[in-house]
Amino acid sequence: MVAIKKDFIPKSNDNRPGYAMTPAYITVHNTANTAKGADAKMHADYVKNPSTSVSWHFTVDDSDIYQHLPLTENGWHAGDGTDGTGNRKSIGIEICENADGDFDKAVANAQWLIKKLMKDHNISLDRVVPHKKWSGKECPRKLLNQWSAFKNGISSSDTPSKESPKSYPLPSGVIKLTAPYRKGTKVLQLQKALAALHFYPDKGAKNNGIDGIYGPKTANAVKRFQLMNGLKADGIYGPKTKAKLKAKLK
Structure with missing residues (x-):
C-alpha cells in the first residue's frame, strides 16, 4: 500500500x-x-x-x-x-x-x-x-x-500500482480493426499488455475480454491507452504504440 x-x-x-x-x-x-x-x-x-x-x-x-x-x-x-x-x-x-x-x-x-x-x-x-x-x-x-x-x-484497485508491472512480450507489426476480426497469439499478447496497465479490452467480461480477438473493444482499449499517453488515438497498434507500451511495462 x-x-x-x-x-x-x-x-x-x-x-x-x-x-x-x-x-x-x-x-x-x-x-x-x-x-x-x-x-x-x-x-x-x-x-x-x-x-x-x-x-x-x-x-x-x-x-x-x-x-x-x-x-x-x-x-x-x-x-x-x-x-x-x-x-x-x-x-x-x-x-x-x-x-x-x-x-x-x-x-x-x-x-x-x-x-x-x-x-x-x-x-x-x-x-x-x-x-x-x-x-x-x-x-x-x-x-x-x-x-x-x-x-x-x-x-x-485492491492494491495501488506503486511498482511497475512485470514485462510482457509485445507483438511486432501493425494490428488494427478489420473485418473479419484479426485473431491469434499476437493479439493475445497485446491484450495482456494492455490489461497489465489497466486498459482492459472488456472490463467485467470473462477474463476481462482477453480472448485473442482484435474486435471493437480491444481497439477501444488501444485508443484509451493512446489518448492517455499523448499518441494519436486511432486504435491502431503500431511502432509508436508498441514503444510507449514497452516503456510503461519496464
Missing part, C-alpha cells in the same frame, strides 16, 4: 476555511502542472503557502499521497462557491501530471485511495465525480474522455 502522509495546511491560512464537513462525494482533479518536480510534495508545499487561495484534501503522484486537510473539514477546490456542494461536501483529490513522473501509476494510486475513501465514508461509486460536475471546468483534463474506464479501475 502507499502510505498517506499528513501534511496539513496551517489553521491560520485563509485556504483552510475550517467549515465542518461530512463527505458525500469524492471530486477528482488533474493538477494541470506538467513541470518536472511538480509532484505531490511540491503541491503540499504550495497549498501551505499563506498566499494560496485554493485547497483540497489529497495530492497523489506515482509514489506518494499527501493529505492537506482533515476529512472533517472542507476545502476550496470545486469552483462552485462558498456554499456549493462540491466545495462543502466533497473530498478533493488532485492527480499529478509532472513530466518526470509516471501518470499511469499516479492514476492507479488515486484509484486505490478513492476505493479506500469510499469504504471508510460509505460513499458510492456514482458519487465519485469529475471537477467538471461542479463548475463546468474541463477537469480532470486527462481523464474526462475515459471517465468510465477510470471508474472501472476503482472497482478493481
